[in-house]
Amino acid sequence: MSTATTTPSPRTASIAPAIRNWGAPVTLAVLALVALFGFALGSPHATARFRISADADAIKVPDVLLGTTVVGWITAVVLLALAAYAFVLTSRAKPNPRWLVPAFAAVWVIAFLVWVIGSANNPNVYFSGLVAGSFTLAIPLIFGSLSGVLCERSGVINIAIEGQLLAGAFGAAIVGSITQSLLAGVLAAVLASVVVSMVLAVFSIKYLVNQVIVGVVLNVLVAGLTSFLFSTVMKDNSALFNSPPSFHNIRIPGLADIPVFGPILFDQTILGYGMYLAVFLVWFGLFKTRWGLRVRAVGEHPKAADTVGIKVNTMRFWNVTLAGVVAGVGGAFFTLVTSSSFNKEMTAGQGFIALAALIFGRWNPIGAFFAALLFGFSLNLSFVLTILGTPVPSQFMQMLPYVVTVFAVAGLAGKSRPPASNGIPYVKE
Structure with missing residues (x-):
């Protein structure tokens, strides 16, 4: 009586469970929710003024006026979309593109600046x-x-x-x-x-x-x-x-x-x-x-x-x-x-x-x-x-x-690989 043995094919044997790093998408989702509830729903309904040029500058650029409500809702939607995109990529064990975190950070900073300056007693800032x-x-x-x-x-x-x-x-x-x-x-x-x-x-x-x-x-x-x-x-x-x-x-x-x-x-x-x-x-x-x-x-x-x-x-x-x-x-x-x-x-x-x-x-x-x-x-x-x-x-x-x-290193940096021998003393044999 012969015993049948099943040998896994090379294709099956090479398949390993994918490693998913949920740190970045979770962090992005938390920050996106902060933007939704804080900057959009919690908008002060004011106007933030960003002064680009000083009075002594040779080149004059007009001030930029941004409404806190409009900017709050637009940025919140964009941030939620970027966070959702990060979740989809991570669920498929695909790395986030390099532009994702910088783009998210730039949009979040804009939303925060407009909200906090619009909420200030003096809602204008010299941006330069x-x-x-x-x-x-x-x-x-x-x-x-x-x-x-x-x-x-x-x-x-x-x-x-x-x-x-x-x-x-x-x-x-x-x-x-x-x-x-x-x-x-x-x-x-x-x-x-x-x-x-x-x-x-x-x-x-x-x-x-x-x-x-x-x-x-x-x-x-x-x-x-x-x-x-x-x-x-x-x-x-x-x-x-x-x-x-x-x-x-x-x-x-x-x-x-x-x-x-x-x-x-x-x-x-x-x-x-x-x-x-x-x-x-x-x-x-x-x-x-x-x-x-x-x-x-x-x-x-x-x-x-x-x-x-x-x-x-x-x-x-x-x-x-x-x-x-x-x-x-x-x-x-x-x-x-x-x-x-x-x-x-x-x-x-x-x-x-x-x-x-x-x-x-x-x-x-x-x-x-x-x-x-x-x-x-x-x-x-x-x-x-x-x-x-x-x-x-x-x-x-x-x-x-x-x-x-803390957010940058723990959540947004993702899987960073230091030099392989970093921190390991070398003893010559």
């Missing part, structure tokens, strides 16, 4: 100033996220961005105050941040200590040390130790008068212009040079890189150090541009927002740049809306940048 201020506030976030890109592309998790920015801010303040030199202040910021980076590199690469733990400890250490030195040294003699000079904007005549884009591209401090250069250099270095190929190889497959003669741990060490240089410039921005003094924990968690921008930007310098701009916009928006006197409580306005961070 709002955008330009967002770019300015995003500068340290961009430098911080670039620091994270350089580290994590080589396989080292950089949780210490907050500590690097804070150390840079402190170094720039105290040395800039003593020397009254902007160049000395920036160099001191870079040196202070590099010291933090080298401690991270030594413990995580040489002594194989858990990289997340080292980063957290460094953040706490730098916060405590700078707070102590601020209280014992800088506070008692602020004229000598806490009064650094400030960078002034370098305005390019004519081009700076272009509405919206002029203040962003042609009316910045030297650090602002340097931010654009840094984004380009990191992107070009990582994706267009032999050095970048080796860095990415070390982060993805260090053993294979080692077999072709690349010194894995040496490259990781110098990449972490270079990341400290970039973060130091971002730290100098706090005390040499934003304010002419150092305060305890003045970075206020922006290093962690930079880390979120790095993840949201999928470990790409260009993606991190735009993600940091999103968080910078939410930060500046919280300041502007508080001044306008909106019905939204000021406490919620202060929470806005961090709420955006």
